[in-house]
Structure formats: C-alpha cells, structure tokens
Amino acid sequence: MSLSDVRALTFDTGGTILDWHTGFKTILSETGAKHGLERNWHDIANDIRRKGLGKMLNLGKDEPPGYNFDGAHRMALEEVITENGLEAFTEEERHTIAYDAPHNFECWSDFPAVLPKLREKYMCASFTILSxxxxxDTARRNGLSWDAVFSCEAIGKYKILPEAYDTVAHYLQLEPSQICMVACHNFDLDAAKSRGYNTAFVKRPREWGNDSPPDPEPNPIHDIIVDDFPSLANALGANP
Amino acid sequence: MSLSDVRALTFDTGGTILDWHTGFKTILSETGAKHGLERNWHDIANDIRRKGLGKMLNLGKDEPPGYNFDGAHRMALEEVITENGLEAFTEEERHTIAYDAPHNFECWSDFPAVLPKLREKYMCASFTILSxxxxxDTARRNGLSWDAVFSCEAIGKYKILPEAYDTVAHYLQLEPSQICMVACHNFDLDAAKSRGYNTAFVKRPREWGNDSPPDPEPNPIHDIIVDDFPSLANALGANP
Incomplete structure (x- = not known):
C-alpha cells in the first residue's frame, strides 16, 4: 500500500469538518437564557452529541435504519431535556436546536481554503453518518463543494459497519488501497483501515470544547497523522 | 403547486448536461480508422446509447440491479460490435469506448456558467441513471460542482420507477412540490411529474447528432419549457 496510489479522499464530516460543539452550545445557552434557565450548556451540548452518535454508529446492522441523524439529534435532545429539567423548551425551540443548528454548523476555519487544493489532485467526497x-446545507453555508456526498443514509449500513466502507469503495470504483479516509476519530479510521483504506488522522483537540476528545491519541497505524488541514495537504502533496 | 416553492433542482445528467453523442461518435470513428474500418459511426453511437438506456430504465423493478451504467455501456458496445462486424476492436479499445469515453463526456456549452447561478438560489443535484x-469524473473534467450526486446506483431502483423519485425527495427532506426535475426527456419528466415534482424541459435538439431526438416535443404538462440553460435560469429567477 502506498499513498501515491491514492485517487480519492473520503472525509468524515461531523467533528472533522464541522464544529458541532460550538453550534449546539450556542443555541442551547441562547434558548436557556430565554427561559431564565442556567445549566452547564457545554456539557449538555456534548451529551447531545454522545447520545446522537450512540444511536447512529452501526445502525442498520440487524435491520434497516428507522431514522437518520436528524431523527437521532431530536431523540437525543428529548433525553437531555428530561435529564436536565428543560421541559420549558417549546416545540419550535426544540426543532431549532435539533434540526436548524446542525444544518447551520460552521466548519473549522482551516478547511475551506484547503478543499479546492485537495480537489485538484483527488476526488474528495463527504463520507458521513450525517444526513x-x-x-x-452546511456545505452551502460554508462555501464547500464536494465531488459527491456519500451519506450512510443511502447505504443503509452506518459506520463503523464494514459494509459502509466497502460500498463507498464500490461506488468510487476503486480498490480501498486507492482511497484515504480522513477523520479525527480512531474508531472511524480503524474501521476504514480494516477494510483496506489508507487513513489520515487530523487532530481536532477542540471538538468537544474544553473537554479533551474521548480518544485523542491517534492510533499509530494511521498512514498520516497531522495537526490540521494545511498539514494534510502538504502530506498529500496537494499544496502547490 | 407553485414554482416559488421550489427549493431544489434535480438534473438528469446524461443527455441533458452531457453530450454523449459526440463523445461516442468521436472515439468510435477514431478506433475504426485505426483498423481501416468504415461504418456509419453516427448511427452506431446512437445505437450504443439506445441499447444502454434499454438496459437501465426501470432496472431494479423485480430484483436488485446486477450492473450499473458502466456495465450497460460495455454490454451495449459488445452488441454493436457483433452487429456491425467490429470484432477487430481490441480489449483495450473496447474499454476506452465503453468506459473512458463516457467518463470524459463534454458537457453542453450553455451549462457550466449557469450552474453556479442556479446554486445561489437552489440546491442543485445530479439525479441520474449514470454511475x-x-x-x-465528468464534473471534474467540465468544472461542475453539484450539491450532491443522487445516482440510481445507490437507490437500487432506476428511473422511471416511482421509488427513484420518491427516494430522492426523501433524501432532500422536501415535498416533491418543492423540487423541480430538469431534463430534455419527456419520459423522465413525466415520471417525476407523476410523483408530484415540478418539471422543466430543456430542449436538446442535437442530443442524437443529426437525428431528431426520439421524443423531441415537450409534453405541455411541464411547468417550464425552454431552449437552453440561460433561459431556464431566467424562468427560475436565478439570473441576476
């Protein structure tokens, strides 16, 4: 396996590209303030993410998925509402937190300028458990243009099921060794690696706000380990 | 139903965006010349398309598809080789005709400048039976950026099956009345209309080269009927 064979980059998008923590924390604290509620909005934002991820990873293993990540965000919000005494939040506010906020997540500032450089050399696709x-919506908001969007919503098998990675390689008509999965999460990259993908770990120490990410240390098996996207472009020879 | 409700445009891509006729005719005549063969390459190009389409439309109706449009192009080529005494074509030449040529089709000249204008106002996705x-590959070659690519390859139900249109509306999280299907073919637009989509017929009188298209007269049920893409942008108020 050699990085010189790579033809396509597949990007985890939530977390790696999008700053979900700031998005959730901001709308939660604004909504709480309207109701005069004081809570640890930082922790609640992370809890929505944690619960949402838990509903999505490996979804479709035993039966077809019954919801997508928009549905999971709403279910996760309802749980944190109950657990944190936020029942005052109105239906409209709940929709804004669980739906509008994720569709308006801002992307990390180091990515938009790098994507076009990477696209000059590689096919660049979002490969995501997000809807x-x-x-x-986030691509339009942040001025991103992907070559394609491979959402597990269409595959019916969510990361980290092997079928998700195999299917994307099949759609790309590439051997997995011709693809590099890009993510800030070992669980995603480890699964891609086990299906034959190259892997690039891009660190996102602020993904969970002031908390350290749950699994911050890159697994040394990954082919590329970098601190940011300009460094990834350099490592891939896509930074003329 | 009103066009002012439209949020997304879904584009038939083969034929409507890409000039398959010139692409096939050029490589066929070049390959024939290498072998000193004279044939009606215009007609053979159209026959590859006709046979290919026949293998794709409604594919997946009774059982999961066993091939994609790349496979259909190759099968169609083998048929015209037999029918036209082109057995001298080598395996490499056959791959070039059936695979490389479609992946390098040029797009009609009126589209690239219009797509960014349409994207300012609408989500613009390729919705296609092509792989x-x-x-x-054709987007990269022609400088196009879609918001997403919805290939029937991932849906498993090909146009003009109703499930194809219903599934794309589901992924877009829109009512069909909030989508406008754009194509140069009545069969595609009629099927979209029957599922509640708005429809825009963009004429492509040269799609089949010197032949008239098989069904050139727009069905009057379509919401927009225009001669080219600048006119479509005008009709949709996306031409500032």
Whole structure:
C-alpha cells in the first residue's frame, strides 16, 4: 500500500469538518437564557452529541435504519431535556436546536481554503453518518463543494459497519488501497483501515470544547497523522 | 403547486448536461480508422446509447440491479460490435469506448456558467441513471460542482420507477412540490411529474447528432419549457 496510489479522499464530516460543539452550545445557552434557565450548556451540548452518535454508529446492522441523524439529534435532545429539567423548551425551540443548528454548523476555519487544493489532485467526497441535508446545507453555508456526498443514509449500513466502507469503495470504483479516509476519530479510521483504506488522522483537540476528545491519541497505524488541514495537504502533496 | 416553492433542482445528467453523442461518435470513428474500418459511426453511437438506456430504465423493478451504467455501456458496445462486424476492436479499445469515453463526456456549452447561478438560489443535484463515477469524473473534467450526486446506483431502483423519485425527495427532506426535475426527456419528466415534482424541459435538439431526438416535443404538462440553460435560469429567477 502506498499513498501515491491514492485517487480519492473520503472525509468524515461531523467533528472533522464541522464544529458541532460550538453550534449546539450556542443555541442551547441562547434558548436557556430565554427561559431564565442556567445549566452547564457545554456539557449538555456534548451529551447531545454522545447520545446522537450512540444511536447512529452501526445502525442498520440487524435491520434497516428507522431514522437518520436528524431523527437521532431530536431523540437525543428529548433525553437531555428530561435529564436536565428543560421541559420549558417549546416545540419550535426544540426543532431549532435539533434540526436548524446542525444544518447551520460552521466548519473549522482551516478547511475551506484547503478543499479546492485537495480537489485538484483527488476526488474528495463527504463520507458521513450525517444526513444528506446536513451535508448539503452546511456545505452551502460554508462555501464547500464536494465531488459527491456519500451519506450512510443511502447505504443503509452506518459506520463503523464494514459494509459502509466497502460500498463507498464500490461506488468510487476503486480498490480501498486507492482511497484515504480522513477523520479525527480512531474508531472511524480503524474501521476504514480494516477494510483496506489508507487513513489520515487530523487532530481536532477542540471538538468537544474544553473537554479533551474521548480518544485523542491517534492510533499509530494511521498512514498520516497531522495537526490540521494545511498539514494534510502538504502530506498529500496537494499544496502547490 | 407553485414554482416559488421550489427549493431544489434535480438534473438528469446524461443527455441533458452531457453530450454523449459526440463523445461516442468521436472515439468510435477514431478506433475504426485505426483498423481501416468504415461504418456509419453516427448511427452506431446512437445505437450504443439506445441499447444502454434499454438496459437501465426501470432496472431494479423485480430484483436488485446486477450492473450499473458502466456495465450497460460495455454490454451495449459488445452488441454493436457483433452487429456491425467490429470484432477487430481490441480489449483495450473496447474499454476506452465503453468506459473512458463516457467518463470524459463534454458537457453542453450553455451549462457550466449557469450552474453556479442556479446554486445561489437552489440546491442543485445530479439525479441520474449514470454511475457515480461517470458523474464525478465528468464534473471534474467540465468544472461542475453539484450539491450532491443522487445516482440510481445507490437507490437500487432506476428511473422511471416511482421509488427513484420518491427516494430522492426523501433524501432532500422536501415535498416533491418543492423540487423541480430538469431534463430534455419527456419520459423522465413525466415520471417525476407523476410523483408530484415540478418539471422543466430543456430542449436538446442535437442530443442524437443529426437525428431528431426520439421524443423531441415537450409534453405541455411541464411547468417550464425552454431552449437552453440561460433561459431556464431566467424562468427560475436565478439570473441576476
């Protein structure tokens, strides 16, 4: 396996590209303030993410998925509302937190300028457990253009099931060794690696706000380990 | 139903965006010349398309598809080789005609400048029976950026099956009345209309070269009927 064979980059998008923590924390604290509620909005934002991820990873293993990540965000919000005494939040506010906020997540500032450089050399696709609409809406908001969006919503098998990685390689008509998965999460990259992908770990120490990410240390098996996207472009020879 | 409700445009891509006729005719005549063969390459190009389409439309109706449009192009080529005494074509030449040529189709000249204008106002997705790779490769070659690529390859139900249109509306999280299907073919637009989509017929009188298209007269049920893409942008108020 050699990085010189790589033809396509597939990007985890939530977390690696999008700053979900700031997005959730901001709308939660604004909504709380309207109701005069004081809570640890930082922790609640992270809890929505944690619960949402838990509902999505490996979804479709035993039966077809019954919801997408928009549905999971809403279920996760309802749980934290109950657990944190936030029942005053109105239906409209709940929709804004669980739906509008993710569709308006801002992307990390080091990515938009690098994507076009990477696209000059590689096919660059979002490969994500987020819904198509979250990817399409956040791309439009942040001025990103993907070559394609491969949402597990269409595959019916979510990361980190092997079928998800195999299917994307099949759609790309590439051997997995011709693809590099890019993410800030070992669980995603480890799964991609086990299916034959190259892997690039891009560190996102602020993904969970002031908390350290749950698994911050890159697994040394990854082919590229970098601190940011300009460094990834350099490592891939895509920074003329 | 009103066009003012439209949020997304879904584009038939083969034929409507890409000039398959010139692409096939050029490589066929070049390959024939290498072998000193004279044939009606215009007609053979159209026959590859006709046979290919026949293998794709409604594919997946009764059982999961066993091939994508790249496979259909190759099968169609083998048929015209037999029918036209082109057995001298080598395996490499056959791959070039059936695979490389479609992945390098040029797009009609009126589209590239209009797509960014349409994207300012609408989500713009390729919604196609072509393979993901044909769309990704031709987009890169022609400088197009789609918001997403919805290939029937991932849906498993090909146009003009109703499930194809219903699934894309589901992924877009829109009512069909909030989507406008754009194509140069009545069969595609009629099927979209029957599922509640708005429809825009963009004429492509040269799609089949010197032949008139098989069904050139727009069905009057379509919401927009225009001669080219600048006119479509005008009709949709996306031409500032």
């Amino acid at each position: 198509f609409r979250i990817i399409m | 993901f790779r044909i769309i990704m």
